[in-house]
Amino acid sequence: GENVEQHPSTLSVQEGDSAVIKCTYSDSASNYFPWYKQELGKRPQLIIDIRSNVGEKKDQRIAVTLNKTAKHFSLHITETQPEDSAVYFCAASIDSSYKLIFGSGTRLLVRP
Amino acid sequence: DGGITQSPKYLFRKEGQNVTLSCEQNLNHDAMYWYRQDPGQGLRLIYYSQIVNDFQKGDIAEGYSVSREKKESFPLTVTSAQKNPTAFYLCASGASGGAAGELFFGEGSRLTVL
Numbered sequence: 001g002e003n004v005e006q007h008p009s010t011l012s013v014q015e016g017d018s019a020v021i022k023c024t025y026s027d028s029a030s031n032y033f034p035w036y037k038q039e040l041g042k043r044p045q046l047i048i049d050i051r052s053n054v055g056e057k058k059d060q061r062i063a064v065t066l067n068k069t070a071k072h073f074s075l076h077i078t079e080t081q082p083e084d085s086a087v088y089f090c091a092a093s094i095d096s097s098y099k100l101i102f103g104s105g106t107r108l109l110v111r112p
Numbered sequence: 113d114g115g116i117t118q119s120p121k122y123l124f125r126k127e128g129q130n131v132t133l134s135c136e137q138n139l140n141h142d143a144m145y146w147y148r149q150d151p152g153q154g155l156r157l158i159y160y161s162q163i164v165n166d167f168q169k170g171d172i173a174e175g176y177s178v179s180r181e182k183k184e185s186f187p188l189t190v191t192s193a194q195k196n197p198t199a200f201y202l203c204a205s206g207a208s209g210g211a212a213g214e215l216f217f218g219e220g221s222r223l224t225v226l
Contacts, residue, residue, distance in 0.1 A: 103154055
């Protein structure tokens with residue numbers, strides 16, 4: 001079955017710097033890759049997703065890149081702000097199966 | 113008010129007892145999911161259901177059971193066979209029409225075994 005590995009487990013950056021979180025997946029049939037943000041004490045919420053027919057997607061300060069050949073995808077946050085501090089999860093899924101497997105999470109701390 | 117509702121929010125159980133966590137959604141989603149969240153281990157899939165009267169095991173299904181008799185409801189039973197049941201449990205719904213999509217999570221249920 002699908003296995004998703006996520007690195008780093010913790011990341012501390014200065015406000016205004018960029019943050020990058022990387023994930024690898026094992027099942028080459030996976031074609032949907034979402035990223036979720038979970039603030040302390042709250043439920044996870046989708047922040048961006050990408051499908052396998054594109055290599056990059058941007059939404060304001062957030063971008064995701066996908067390398068299908070290498071089976072890895074990354075989340076890029078530019079101009080980080082203290083409110084970006086949270087746990088971020090990557091995930092992978094095969095469209096038709098609906099089965100969504102998550103990575104182990106990255107705790108991002110943005111220092112003011 | 114649309115969304116996904118889990119209950120109870122907190123639950124205490126004695127060893128050897130089964131307990132059922134409720135999950136209801138009014139978003140008309142086909143798929144529903146149960147995840148377990150432990151510190152440092154992310155969200156691990158227990159069971160998921162693509163459609164009414166059908167469900168599949170996730171990566172950590174042992175000691176758990178589910179049912180999907182209605183589209184809106186996907187209750188999870190934590191049985192006495194689950195070796196380490198103390199955890200935070202998240203229910204989610206999402207996906208329709210044959211394509212994976214955004215999951216909407218409930219607020220979670222925290223189970224403590226005494």
